[in-house]
Amino acid sequence: MTIPDHHLTQGERRIRSFHPHWKRLVVPFIALVLIAVAAGAGLYLVPGDWEYAFYARLAVGVIALLLLTVWSFVPYLQWKNTGYVLTSHRFTISTGVLNKSTDEIPMTKVNTVSSDQTFVERLFGCGTLTVESAGDRGQIVLRDIPHIQEVRTDLFRLVEDASDGDDDER
Template sequence: MTLPDHHLTQGERRIRSFHPHWKRLIGPFFALVLLVVACGAALFFIPGDWQYAFWGRVAVLVITVILLTIWSFVPYLKWKNTGYVLTTHRFTISTGVLNKSTDEIPMTKVNTVSSDQTFVERMLGCGTLTVESAGEKGQIVEKDIPKIQEVRAELFRLVEDASDGDVDGR
């Protein structure tokens, strides 16, 4: 996904790879539906005998495509190009569509792992993951992590293994 296998170090294993939770796509999906319905209604109500009907329809379609791009396509691309990879040695956060930004937190530098969930997030199984490290950034807060409790438990286990000098529980 965001960390190719050939970038893993010797003995490093991929534990989990995932995107942000699908709830980030709810708003863009509703924008898509509303824009398509509004475009259809606008095209339907433009009178056929109006002398500028063709240009009116073209204007409606151009505006719809622009708004679909801004409100639906770009958020989808951001979601699709945001990835998290948890390996035995590091936690990698990769974001960006045209420009790529990658943060890697070595397991040996992680001090604290915590999670927060609202009531709705608990029902959806996602939440906010906070990772405090001894690195430059100090604290990284990532929202909309799917299966937050599993990710937090796995990350905590890997941090404990790294601090004990164990790899894969050995």
């Protein structure tokens, strides 16, 4: 979920495109495994000679499918359809599976860039990025940003270049 090249303005270049950190998918993956194991056990434990065995197995399958959809598939779609794009002129945040929401912060409007990391986030190399802009949204807090220090450094460098009026190609 990035900005296509034909949507970039003249002289604008893509610096970085990324999704939230993969750690957001750990709980949905564990749910997927547990639901699959539970469904398999449920199917195995239904007696084959029982007159309602077909309906019991169908019920186990439907319940497993519903749980997989809610606890694994939807979180994966949310992760996959959340995208961040850092260009030389703006920082774009796109979210949404069925409905799409896009926020764009021009580099000239960014006032402050900061990052926070817990110990576990430092081990994973991710963190929380806070971008304060002069726009009507004010402060935007973005959690689970991968390579947080590199993103913060790139964003800070672009903000400095925008405030200096620089737009040099690196």
